Each structure stands twice: as structure tokens, then as C-alpha cells.
Amino acid sequence: MRQTDGSPRELKKAAVLVAGSWGTALAAVLAANGHQVVMWTRNAAQAAEIRDLHVNSKYLPGAALPENLTATTDMAEALLGARLVLFAAPSSAMRQVAAAAASLLEPDAIIVHAAKGFEIDSLDRMSHVLAEELGRPLETIVVLSGPSHAEEVVKQLPTTVVVASEAEGYAEQAQDAFINSCFRVYTNRDVIGVEVAGAIKNIIALGAGLSDGLGFGDNAKAALLTRGLAEIGRLGQAMGASMMTFAGLAGVGDLVATCTSPHSRNWRAGSLLASGLSLDEVLEKVGMVVEGVRTTRSAKSLAARYGVEMPITDQLYEVLFQGKAPREAVESLMLRDRTGEL
Ligand SMILES: NC(=O)C1=CN([C@@H]2O[C@H](COP(=O)(O)OP(=O)(O)OC[C@H]3O[C@@H](n4cnc5c(N)ncnc54)[C@H](O)[C@@H]3O)[C@@H](O)[C@H]2O)C=CC1
Numbered sequence: 350m351r352q353t354d355g356s357p358r359e360l361k362k363a364a365v366l367v368a369g370s371w372g373t374a375l376a377a378v379l380a381a382n383g384h385q386v387v388m389w390t391r392n393a394a395q396a397a398e399i400r401d402l403h404v405n406s407k408y409l410p411g412a413a414l415p416e417n418l419t420a421t422t423d424m425a426e427a428l429l430g431a432r433l434v435l436f437a438a439p440s441s442a443m444r445q446v447a448a449a450a451a452s453l454l455e456p457d458a459i460i461v462h463a464a465k466g467f468e469i470d471s472l473d474r475m476s477h478v479l480a481e482e483l484g485r486p487l488e489t490i491v492v493l494s495g496p497s498h499a500e501e502v503v504k505q506l507p508t509t510v511v512v513a514s515e516a517e518g519y520a521e522q523a524q525d526a527f528i529n530s531c532f533r534v535y536t537n538r539d540v541i542g543v544e545v546a547g548a549i550k551n552i553i554a555l556g557a558g559l560s561d562g563l564g565f566g567d568n569a570k571a572a573l574l575t576r577g578l579a580e581i582g583r584l585g586q587a588m589g590a591s592m593m594t595f596a597g598l599a600g601v602g603d604l605v606a607t608c609t610s611p612h613s614r615n616w617r618a619g620s621l622l623a624s625g626l627s628l629d630e631v632l633e634k635v636g637m638v639v640e641g642v643r644t645t646r647s648a649k650s651l652a653a654r655y656g657v658e659m660p661i662t663d664q665l666y667e668v669l670f671q672g673k674a675p676r677e678a679v680e681s682l683m684l685r686d687r688t689g690e691l
């Protein structure tokens with residue numbers, strides 16, 4: 350796989366912790382770039398399937414994985430000698446996976462995470478959780494985010510993402526490891542903005558799925574995306590993010606990709622909810638992580654903590670957890686007190 354500037358790439362061992370759809374797709378990018386990649390999974394059958402048959406049939410059915418991508422259930426084996434470690438666990442499992450990895454990491458390993466959510470009790474961002482559990486300076490942790498459905502990445506369809514670290518040099522090393530001619534990687538220093546945007550867009554995608562499922566049109570979806578971006582920006586700014594980040598790939602880019610794609614588990618969950626299924630039935634049917642559900646709880650608490658208005662999030666909360674009918678939620682949004690746009 351070609352580097353975009355034609356310079357030779359320093360090939361290294363990389364480890365990817367957990368073999369869900371996103372971990373597997375990103376592991377395939379690293380392997381396509383010539384790195385020796387070992388995934389860790391707690392599931393022995395899945396490790397054997399990836400190692401021996403080069404497929405991950407549950408999470409990315411139909412995708413042929415590169416030969417230099419292998420898998421193990423032994424975390425020490427995965428992390429031994431790994432110069433880049435990608436944490437691709439769902440946000441609910443990040444602390445547990447990080448705690449297990451902490452004593453096994455190479456001291457100079459670059460730490461990257463690709464999760465889109467907050468820790469439910471502490472409301473911590475994922476970079477905080479990793480810094481705390483791994484005993485690393487917060488500014489060295491890299492987040493990878495942006496409009497990037499695993500199903501398209503593994504097919505090497507053109508994709509762009511952002512890697513952000515507060516300290517210079519870390520995001521740049523991650524950029525170097527992941528970038529190629531079909532996976533373009535930009536750097537950014539605004540970790541807060543990138544993490545907040547990636548998490549909150551999942552709530553808006555649930556809303557977009559609901560809107561489509563109810564048979565509403567393009568006007569409603571455009572309104573959700575736009576007013577959703579206002580909510581992301583309000584919370585992000587209160588937490589210390591730069592507003593410019595929300596106009597970028599991690600912000601409006603990911604919002605568009607997730608709210609308009611049937612690949613999105615959050616969009617799908619919203620559209621299934623509109624069909625009258627209960628939340629439990631929806632989650633069972635989707636069968637993969639739907640981060641927006643927990644994030645709706647976290648965002649409601651964060652909005653209260655930072656004193657910001659998040660009306661779409663409030664209505665989603667009532668639909669998901671308090672049995673409010675989706676049509677009533679839309680009515681509540683339309684009948685809010687009149688206000689200015691900005
Ligand atoms: N799938 C996608 O296209 C993208 C996903 N993401 C984010 O990546 C993160 C991971 O999502 P996916 O890979 O899509 O989820 P997934 O549902 O495809 O896979 C989740 C994986 O985590 C494993 N897991 C869950 N709890 C665990 C634990 N305690 N210990 C060990 N393994 C555990 C499961 O066994 C499964 O292999 C999420 O935060 C998601 O928002 C971000 C961008 C794109």
C-alpha cells in the first residue's frame with residue numbers, strides 16, 4: 350500500500366485490542382501498510398478464525414483479511430514488542446481492557462483509541478480513561494475518529510479520518526502508521542473536540558434513524574443534523590473544545606456519514622425503534638454495539654454538569670428510557686419556545 354508522500358514507512362508490530370468490526374477494519378489498514386498486526390480477542394473461536402481463515406465472520410462478514418493480520422486470546426503475546434497499540438473496545442469496556450493491558454505494554458508504545466463514547470459513571474472521555482489506567486500522560490494519548498464505517502474501510506473505499514493528540518508527535522506517528530492511498534489521515538490537536546463530536550453524533554444518528562423510520566423527509570433530517578451539530582458544539586465548547594473541530598471530519602463529516610448510512614448501527618437502531626420494537630428488541634436485532642444509547646444518558650448528565658441546552662438529546666432520552674412515543678418527541682421539539690438560531 351502506497352504512502353501518500355511516497356516516503357518509506359518504518360514497519361513495526363502493532364496490536365489491536367478487541368476484534369469487533371472497527372478493530373478488525375483498522376487492523377486491516379495497518380496490515381495493508383505492511384505492519385505485522387496481532388489482534389487480541391477474548392473469544393478463542395474468533396481468534397482461530399482470524400488466524401487460520403483470515404475472516405471475522407460475525408463482525409465483518411464477507412471481508413478477506415490480510416495474511417499478515419493474526420489474532421490471539423493471549424494479551425501478553427499480542428502486546429509483546431508492539432510499538433503501536435490500538436484500543437478499539439466499545440466505551441463500556443475500555444477501562445477493563447486498558448487495566449488488563451497496562452502492565453503488558455512496551456514503555457514506548459504509541460497509544461491510540463478509536464471508541465466513540467464516554468464512560469457511563471465518571472462521564473470521562475476515553476483518553477482520560479486510558480491515561481488513568483495505563484499511567485500515561487494524557488497529552489500522549491491519540492484518538493482516531495471521523496466518517497469511517499468499518500464495512501467500507503475494509504473494502505478499501507476512500508475514507509478520511511482525524512488523529513488527535515494534545516502533545517505534538519504522537520498523532521503524527523499514528524498518522525504515519527495508518528495513512529495510505531485509500532485511508533487519508535489528518536492530524537489535529539483538539540482531543541476534546543474530536544472525542545465529544547464522535548460520541549454525541551451517535552445520539553443524533555439515533556434520531557435520524559427514528560425520523561427516517563417514521564417516514565419524515567429530508568427537511569426533518571437536515572434539521573436534525575444541523576440542530577444536532579449546534580448541540581455538539583454547545584457541549585464541546587463548554588468542555589473546552591475548539592468550535593472549528595466541529596466543522597471538520599470528526600464533526601460535520603461523521604455526523605453526515607452516520608446519520609445517512611444504513612451501515613450505521615445507531616441509525617439502524619433508531620429506524621427499528623420507530624417500527625415499534627422495544628429498546629431491548631432493537632439492541633438484540635442490531636447485535637453489535639450501539640454507543641448512542643449509553644451516550645444519551647452520559648450526554649444528559651454532561652449537559653447538566655456544564656449547564657448547556659441539548660433538546661434533541663433530552664427528547665431521545667425520554668424515548669429511549671421513559672417510554673415517550675417518538676412522534677410526541679418530535680412534537681415537543683417543534684413546539685419548544687421560539688428562539689434565535691445562533
Ligand atoms: N464499526 C464502525 O464502523 C465504527 C465503530 N467505531 C467505534 O468503535 C468502538 C467499537 O465498536 P465496534 O467495533 O463497531 O463494535 P462491535 O460491536 O462490532 O464489536 C465490539 C467488540 O468488543 C468486544 N468486547 C465487548 N466488551 C468487551 C470486554 N469487556 N472485553 C473484551 N472485549 C469486549 C466484543 O466481543 C466485540 O468483539 C465503538 O466505540 C464504536 O463507536 C468508530 C468508528 C467506526
Ligand SMILES: O=C(CO)COP(=O)(O)O
Nearest residue numbers: 495496497498613614615
Ligand atoms: O462511527 C461510525 C462511522 O464513522 C459508525 O457508526 P455506528 O456505530 O452508528 O455504526
